[in-house]
Amino acid sequence: MKPPSFEYHVPGDVDEAVGLLAELGEDAKAIAGGQSLVPMLALRLANPEHLVDLRRLDGLRGVEERGGTVRIGAGTTQAAVARSAGVARSVPLMARATPLIGHFQIRNRGTVGGSLAHADAAAEYPAVVLALDAELQAVSPRGTRTIPAAGFFTGLWSTALDEDELLTAIDFPVRRGRSGFAIEEFARRGGDFAIAGAAVALELDDAGRVARCGIGLFGLGSTPLRAPAAEAAATGAALADIDPDELGRTAIGELDAVPADLHASADHRAHVGAVVVARAWRRAAEEAGRRAAEEAGHRAAEEAANG
């Protein structure tokens, strides 16, 4: 048996789960699919005295669209996200990020909430929630609160969740119309953590200028990151005037420290980072441009029909 010893708890609902987390404090860890936590236990990088298993919290699973928001339950598996027609239609960036996570055997167990709460700096979903300005719902014995993605990732493998707080759902804004979404990463082997990756969400105004954009970076720091200088440079500019390669260099240029490890030096990783930002931007821009053209075509056809 490789993992260290711990006591095991299986609460039947969220109240019981957060009650246990509050009672057990820093010695407890919540486990969902376990696809990050069990390897950490096996390698003894994690050594909790108590595990609180979330498997009976059925209410945390599922995808629900309401108004302009899609809510994905934290316990929804990555495989379920991949199968969801609603996610593909309304939050395409999540749908496109999912096949890049591990392998299908991992995605059968791994959950959306587990990936976000684990907060690996090289993982896909954290960069996606940043790029989309998603909102994370957390429950504790004190009640429920909403944490904007921008304030969720606080450090290496750490988040804004308190010890007694449980991530229960993630709310994604539905962006349709003249929008484009893309995620690009480079990994040496399929399923490995990426050396660097980027998620881009952008929206055009009716004059073809960038009305809003979010660029999420992964593998490029000790936390998942936004690229505010690159976003500011692109926002308000006409799509045709933006050089994606230059934007990639801007995004990487603003990073404090790019990590170096066995797989890539800091210089190499920064280079790859600039390249994936440029690739993701090109694909997202192409999609947004195509949708803007379709929309203009529909409008022209309607006007012709009405005229």
Add this chain to the structure above:
Amino acid sequence: MADVTVRMRVNGGPRSASVPPRLTLADFLRERCGLTGTHLGCEHGVCGACTVLLDGQAVRACLVLAVQADGAEITTVEGIASPDGELSRVQQAFRDHHGLQCGFCTPGFVVSVTAFLRDNPDPTDEQIRDGLSGNLCRCTGYQGILKAVRAAAGPSAGAAAPEETG
């Protein structure tokens, strides 16, 4: 640390045991059920040798605690062939196309491919490669495995695979 009683169905038969919570499903199957066909390579989720079906879905048994599988339906490589010993279509294809050499990784490949073809009965080569990416083989160079999966694919590929129940 208190032991926990777990009950599950393994290859169709009921199993129960009192286990320490840190026991993985892989160790439960090997040591408590005597089903040593589930192989352990890395024991931290990289190699895929320990892949089993949990409620019909392929998972790494080293990344599931036995206590998490309480109430589940498990199929190991021992449950893939017919009860009379006739190899499944996937197993026969691995044999016919040299999809194995030393055989250590083979149980994980067979279980993964069984689930993969059930869900993707007519995959492209690219989909096959992606479907195989979660299992490591150090002998074959993968080409025989690719051939085996291609041979096992087709309209009736999923016929013998356990249904997904989860």
